[in-house]
Amino acid sequence: MSEIWTTTAAAPTRRARSARAAAARHRRDARIVRVVLTASVVAVLAMWWLSVPATFASTPANALTSIGELSGMVGALLVCAQVLLIARVPWFENAVGLDRLLSWHRSLGTSVILLVVAHVVFLVLGGELISRNPPWTEFVSVLQSYPDMLTALAGTIAFLAVGLSSARLIRAKLSYEVWYWLHLTTYVAIFLTFSHQLSGGAHFVSNPVNRVLWIALYLGTASAVLTWRFILPTLDAWRGRMRVVAVVPEGQGINSVWLAGPHVDRLGVRGGHFLLFRFLAWGHLGTAHPYSVSAVPADGHLRITVGALGDHTRRLPALKPGTLVFAEGPFGHFTADRASRARLLLVAGGAGIGPIRALAEELVARGGHPLVLYRVSTREQLALLGELQRMPGVEVIPLVGRRAELGYDPLGAGSLGRIVHDLHEWEAFICGPESMAANVEASLRELGMPQRFIHREELSMS
Incomplete structure (x- = not known):
């Protein structure tokens, strides 16, 4: 596997030094x-x-x-x-x-x-x-x-x-x-x-x-x-107001919400960022929820991809086009600026594919060639897979199946070591459920990846 990445070794050292200085x-x-x-x-x-x-x-x-x-x-x-x-x-x-x-x-x-x-x-x-x-x-x-x-x-x-x-x-x-x-x-x-x-x-x-x-x-x-x-x-939310354009099913229990607004391109949203969204619709007014972007804003449009994990997210498919949305942010440090190594591993679990997809897009725009490991229980949950596979410079490896059925953990140290060689020389970005992210981090540490090169984004504000 490591031979595939020999061309990335020539990544600009200036960007790596800048990332290390920022870190x-x-x-x-x-x-x-x-x-x-x-x-x-x-x-x-x-x-x-x-x-x-x-x-x-x-x-x-x-x-x-x-x-x-x-x-x-x-x-x-x-x-x-x-x-x-x-x-x-x-x-x-x-x-x-x-x-x-x-x-x-x-x-x-x-x-x-x-x-x-x-x-x-x-x-x-x-x-x-x-x-x-x-x-x-x-x-x-x-x-x-x-x-x-x-x-x-x-x-x-x-x-x-x-x-x-x-x-x-x-x-x-x-x-x-x-x-x-x-x-x-x-x-x-x-x-x-x-x-x-x-x-x-x-x-x-x-x-x-x-x-x-x-x-x-x-x-x-x-x-x-x-x-x-x-x-x-409140002032920022009013200036950054958007409207729902469409809700698109992406996979089993996963939907994308496309949003548009006059100031979307000026919000400073990057791949890996999340915002707090308040939809002015029944069942959504009471709280503002954190959702990561799954596509870097362009031409006045922004997209979030959300798994149906609770009452609020299960109601998202019912949103009607034209629904007013207030967004606060962006937030987070799960961005391409943190990348300081040439070999980049992105690990997504379930709805974590949204921020990973946006991050991969930005890394490619910077000349990177990330490897994406996409962990789901069933093939029906593979949202946005086609987009990632069509993205030039990105290699995607779906890891499908429940551990009980597979008889092993696809994200365990042994499995990761077989998929990617020399992981101690890589840098990782992980996004998914807390237990999965902790498991991947432990596996990477066991395989010799230093803590400072492991970046996590948990799908939770609580």
């Missing part, structure tokens, strides 16, 4: 974001330490209460950080990429839930040691003794509901629409819990400096969310 900047900026987040946590620790009483650990009750207060402060900070990570702040997205920001957002969510629970538990235990009341009685006493506690309780319950909805087992049973609207209550939860921090928080009531800094943190977060999450996206 280096990307890693540097991502480190800066991590440093800023870490410094913020350190700053909150300093606020707590400088305002904590000298007797904060003099008794077990005081120690537990102090831990509860600290847990609440750090948890509140991380809630703001969580919101900022997905507030579409341009610097964050350019530095890290929306896909990685979403991953960080999920990871912080677990920490926030644990800290919120710790905040409540340690405060109740500390009070219990002092009053000798049973835990439930002490919990009610805390609610009655401090201002704004009932609204804080409602906000805390909302936080817990949002956190539980993101757990893998629960998330699998929720539709995207339910998950989306439940997550919007995070903003309500933040509002409900904010007042009690200033009116009842021991480190804010008698410390004006901490109070001003805390208000500035929340005002800054709210301003960022309003500006980049709502106001500017």
